[in-house]
Each structure stands twice: as structure tokens, then as C-alpha cells.
Amino acid sequence: MMSDSTALVLFSGGQDSATCLAWALDRFERVETIGFDYRQRHRAELDARGAFRVGLERDFPKWAARLGEDRVLDLSVLGEISETALTREVEIATTESGLPNTFVPGRNIIFLTFAAAVAYRRGLKHVVTGVCETDFSGYPDCRDDTVKALQVALNLGMERRFVLETPLMWIDKAQTWALAERLGGAALVDLIRERTLTCYQGDIKTTHEWGRGCGVCPACELRANGFTRWKTP
Numbered sequence: 001m002m003s004d005s006t007a008l009v010l011f012s013g014g015q016d017s018a019t020c021l022a023w024a025l026d027r028f029e030r031v032e033t034i035g036f037d038y039r040q041r042h043r044a045e046l047d048a049r050g051a052f053r054v055g056l057e058r059d060f061p062k063w064a065a066r067l068g069e070d071r072v073l074d075l076s077v078l079g080e081i082s083e084t085a086l087t088r089e090v091e092i093a094t095t096e097s098g099l100p101n102t103f104v105p106g107r108n109i110i111f112l113t114f115a116a117a118v119a120y121r122r123g124l125k126h127v128v129t130g131v132c133e134t135d136f137s138g139y140p141d142c143r144d145d146t147v148k149a150l151q152v153a154l155n156l157g158m159e160r161r162f163v164l165e166t167p168l169m170w171i172d173k174a175q176t177w178a179l180a181e182r183l184g185g186a187a188l189v190d191l192i193r194e195r196t197l198t199c200y201q202g203d204i205k206t207t208h209e210w211g212r213g214c215g216v217c218p219a220c221e222l223r224a225n226g227f228t229r230w231k232t233p
């Protein structure tokens with residue numbers, strides 16, 4: 001019922017999840033994608049998803065044959081219940097708890113739980129997410145232990161043998177660019193640079209050698225620094 005060679009990729013339209021999508025297409029025979037609309041303060045990242053998939057299909061015929069359905073789930077309730085800089089027009093800052101106010105409590109747990117429910121129905125075994133403990137901005141739900149605990153909970157709660165895959169867990173942003181190059185060469189690096197968006201401000205007008213973005217928000221900083229470190233070993 002659940003083939004070993006199937007995967008569902010949590011694909012937001014950013015650099016990390018785009019790299020994870022390529023990683024999954026390289027490994028599994030059937031790969032579907034899922035995204036979440038939780039009333040982010042901009043839609044630019046969600047809009048990048050379609051463009052990136054089209055680019056993949058155009059430039060990578062072998063992967064195109066494996067790339068299956070895409071869906072975007074409406075999780076606007078998450079925006080309703082959280083007061084954060086990702087879902088409200090407020091300045092990005094560090095809160096008293098030491099966490100950035102871009103932290104949406106429970107977000108990755110909720111995403112992975114909904115993804116598993118979809119994977120259950122679609123008969124997909126591997127659930128792939130771009131969370132990372134190395135550059136994790138302090139988000140506790142990006143930690144390896146959180147994901148491992150959730151895998152146990154989901155498998156018990158749904159009576160399945162899902163594998164939650166985290167290809168980026170122990171690598172930094174420079175190594176994420178290197179991984180993209182290893183998977184799809186310069187063509188994939190270019191596609192990620194040009195089509196994905198990581199910027200918290202949703203700036204699609206300003207372009208840099210590492211891609212589009214405001215260049216000053218924490219997400220742009222991480223992306224730009226990683227690109228520079230990858231380019232200058």
C-alpha cells in the first residue's frame with residue numbers, strides 16, 4: 001500500500017525546501033509536494049512554488065517524470081492564533097525568551113502532522129522537510145529531537161511506518177548550495193537562485209547574485225552569507 005520509493009516534500013518555495021525537493025526527486029520514483037498557506041505576511045514565497053516546479057520540469061526531464069501532484073493546504077487558522085512577525089506587520093526582533101519573533105509556535109509540528117495525514121491518504125512513505133539544526137534561527141521545532149519524537153507519535157497515531165526525512169538537518173547554508181550543485185549542477189543552482197524566495201519581506205524586485213530578496217532581513221542574511229561562503233571556500 002505504501003511504496004518504499006514514494007515521498008511527500010514540504011515545499012514552501014524557499015531555498016531549503018527547493019533543495020529538498022531535488023534531493024527527493026533524485027532518490028524516489030514518485031514525489032508529490034505540499035505547501036501551506038497560513039496567511040504569511042506576503043504571498044511571494046508561495047507564488048515561487050509554481051515557477052520552481054515549472055523550471056524543474058523544463059530543465060530536468062528525468063525528475064519531471066517523477067514529479068507528481070502539488071497541493072496547498074489552507075492553514076489560515078495558524079495565522080489567526082499566532083502573533084508573530086511572519087504573520088503580522090511588525091518589526092522582526094528577538095523576544096524576551098531569546099527566540100526571534102518570526103517563530104510561529106508549533107508551526108513545523110502542525111505542518112508535518114498535516115503532511116502525514118496527506119501522505120497517509122496518498123500512500124506516500126517518506127515525508128521530506130527542510131528543517132535544519134545548524135542555521136535554525138533558534139526555532140525549537142526545527143531540532144532533530146523534535147522531528148524524531150514526531151515521527152514516533154505520527155507512526156503510533158496513524159499506524160504507519162512513515163520516515164520523516166531531514167536532508168539538511170546537519171548542514172549549513174553554504175553546504176545546502178553545495179548539495180544543490182551536487183544534485184543538479186549549475187542548472188539547479190541557477191533555478192534555486194532565480195525562482196525561489198526566502199526573504200521574510202517577500203521582496204521579489206531586488207536581485208543579488210544569491211537570488212531575490214531585501215538583503216537585510218535575517219533570512220536574506222543567512223542565504224547571502226551561505227552563498228558567499230560556498231563561492232569562496
Ligand code: ZN
Binds near residue numbers: 198202215216
Ligand atoms: Zn529579506
